Amino acid sequence: MKIAVIGDTHLGYPRFYTDSFTQARAAFKDADQKADLILFLGDLYDSRVPSLQVLGEAISLFRELKTQVYAIHGNHERRSRGALNPVELLAKAGLLTHLHMDSATFEKDGEKIFIAGMGNVPDDLTPRALEKLRQTVTPPADAFSILLLHQSFKEFVYGENLSSIHDLEPLNYSLYMNGHIHAHKTGMDGKFLIPGSTVLTQLTKEETKPKGYLLYDTNSNSYEFVEIPSRKFILREIEMHNAAPNEAKKQIEEELQELKAPDAVIKLKIKGTLAHGFKASDLNLPQEEGVFIDNHLNERRLKKEIEKLRELRENKLSMRELSEQRLRERLQGKVGLFDPQKLFEHLLEGPDAGMQYLKTKRP
Ligand SMILES: [Mn+2]
Structure with missing residues (x-):
């Protein structure tokens, strides 16, 4: 059986609103052609209460799919107990199956796949939720079993008191699929898979990698990363030393000219120092659609200023x-x-x- 795994489409994400729809559509439509089953790992929407416009687009997309979809909710959709989340709303419309601390069995041509889901829970509650899941849902020994998650794990995210992917081992699933992390990653010798997001969000170095989804084949127990057409993301660092603001501006504009590609998202990280007496805010930077400039100029000088203040305080x-x-x-x-x-x-x-x-x- 071929199983498509898609995560973090963030429909309606304000910074790349149109991309969020076109790229999610590209992933789902391609998966619909190639897979027997589609699994979705949460953060379908960017907001826990999406606009009617966004919900309408999501409904249209899911109505076009002929392949059955099983989904969990992500941290962006998590709502208080008893409140309907927007992934559950699609389940109510019969467009997908929502799994939270719950399971389902999908069968095709005599092959059975057991799917369990745990929608996002706050990081500090992860161990408790996993234990509750272990007690309530048991993967059958005779079927291929998959657990859908949307959590941070310390192997991939820096943070205090995060759970480890090895905490999942006592749950005994054939495969673990995790959303939440926006770049494609693997762990546990290929038993733990992260497809990454389908849309650019954080503009980090990791997001310069291609976007896509995973296509898992239960016959060969292997997967491929299926790349989707997505907006190119270019990240560059520029370093300057004691530059006059007009020189700095010229250098930035030249770099942008060189990097410019149709439709690409460009992020420039500017480090170093400006000539004496100038502040980072003296730089009048170009403002263009799809261009993001991170101005870190004079940060070291700023650090020196802080040192001085500290000395003063000590003198005091x-x-x-x-x-x-x-x-x-x-x-x-x-x-x-x-x-x-x-x-x-x-x-x-x-x-x-x-x-x-x-x-x-x-x-
Ligand atoms: Mn996300």
Whole structure:
């Protein structure tokens, strides 16, 4: 059996609104031709309450498919308990099967595929949810079984207290498919697969890789990454040293001219320093559709400024110590009832606090 696995289409994503539809359509329509079954890994929409326009487009797309779709919801669609999420809405319309802490069996030509799903849960609740799933859904030993997930795992995402993909092993599925991560990845010797998103979102280095979906073949137990036509993404870093703003601007414009490709999304990361006396904001950068400029100029200079401020603060601290010492000296021998150190600390809070302290010390 051939199984298509698609994730993170983010329909209606504001920055690349049109791309989100054309690229999702490209993936689903291609999968519809090639696969016996389509699995979807969450973040179908970009919003948990999509506009009617976005919902309408999604309904049109799913109505065109002849292949059965099983789907989970992602973090972008997760809603509070009892509230209908927009993936479930498509299930209510009979356009797909929504699986959350639930399973289904798909059968074709005598071959059975067991599919379980766990829609996104917050990271800190992942271990509990996986345990609950283990107790409630058991993959049969005699069928090929797939678990659909939409979670962060520490092998792929940097974060504190994230679950590991190895925490999935006691669940005993033949295959684990995960959404949420927007680039194609694999783990557990090919038992854990991530197709990545179909649309550009974060504009990170990873997103310069092609977009697409996975086509898994249960006969050969192997998969291929099927590339879809998608907007090209080019990421470049430019470094400059003590550049005058007009020189810097010229360099950026030349780079853009060179990189320019029809329809491409370009991101320039500018590092280094501007000539003395100029701020990063003095640079009047070109504003063009599909061009994103990350201005990191003078960041090191900014760091130096922060260092200076820190030094000043430390000096201020020694000023405090000096004042404390003076007070102690001036009170030397004159008072025996209270501790000058403590008085100073109370005085720092204000004269009233100082007075209050003295009052408590009055015989
Ligand atoms: Mn996503």
